[in-house]
Amino acid sequence: MTPRERDALSWDGDDDPTLDTGSSADDSVGEDASADDDGRIAAGAESSTGLPAGYTAVGRGADDISRSDAEPDEDAAEGEDAPADADQAQPMGNAALIALGVLGGVYLLYTIGWIVGGLRLQDVIPFLLPETAVARVAYAFALWIAVAAPAIWFSATVLLTRRSRSWVRFVWLAAGVVLLIPWPFAMIGAIGQ
Template sequence: MTTGRDDDALTWDGDDDPTLHLGADRTPQTDAGSADRADAPASTAALPDGYTAVGKGSEAVEVTPAPARTPDRDGAVAVAERAPMGNGALVALGVIGGIYALYAIGWLIGGLRLQGRAQYLVFDVMYQGSLWLAVLAPLLWFGATFLLTRGRRPWVRFVWLAAGVVLLLPWPFVMMGAVGQ
């Protein structure tokens, strides 16, 4: 029975390629070339602040300092990369977005139910313009809040979204309902 490399369960075509086994100086790691690598100058690589080079040739690696961080108008220090939203924030954002979509539908239904009663107050063109503005208001509020609070803390975004939920309640739908009185 042979126990060679070909009998391994996780071998792939091209595993014997010498370019896959490169060292720090980017030359193939073979026994015959080890003397040549010792004479070659070490390449200087740079790591970001907070990382540590380990292993052979790590003494030649430089650590670049982090850029200076200045506090923003909230007093928080700006981070180079914002952390992604957590699962709870994403779920809450989805629920609030669904509420805003239902509000837009509620404004449409309630506004269409009031159309016959409001014709004696305003011209039809004025009513249609205000109806579509009322239908788009929840969607515009959600989009504007999402874009304008992009660099802020998550609680600021949710405060503005909650304020929109209270302010943009579709009163025609609430008072008249889908069928009317």
């Protein structure tokens, strides 16, 4: 075995005091407690092993474990895992995440399609718009708004439907797929005529 493999299998650093998880208290209980022939903890250790408020012991030896005399606090009654915000969104499932990724890819392709199609239209612009500086600036502005539209639609839909049902999010994303088709790319194509 190489020294590197020995290092990987060793437990060096476990005695670090900053990593203490409170096992010394458990060890002292284990030393004080003596198990009888049924495996139950002796009555002397009963007072040191109490349950936190709001918990109930079940199973073998549950009668020997004492309850804490403290009043149960509200956090323990509600449970530790209860969400802090009642209207907090539930995490998405695997299918929803995959569908969101596929739709994100479609929107990315739409952005690329608007760039390619819009740049291909620059050759045809003199036939569509008059040759003025205002027309060129307006075309450039409209082109970059069209390029940004799929990204804006996708991010706005995802952000604004965070607390909605997932079908609402996907309806809005599907509407964007239909509305934001890169028509210049679809009509002229990447190569043109």
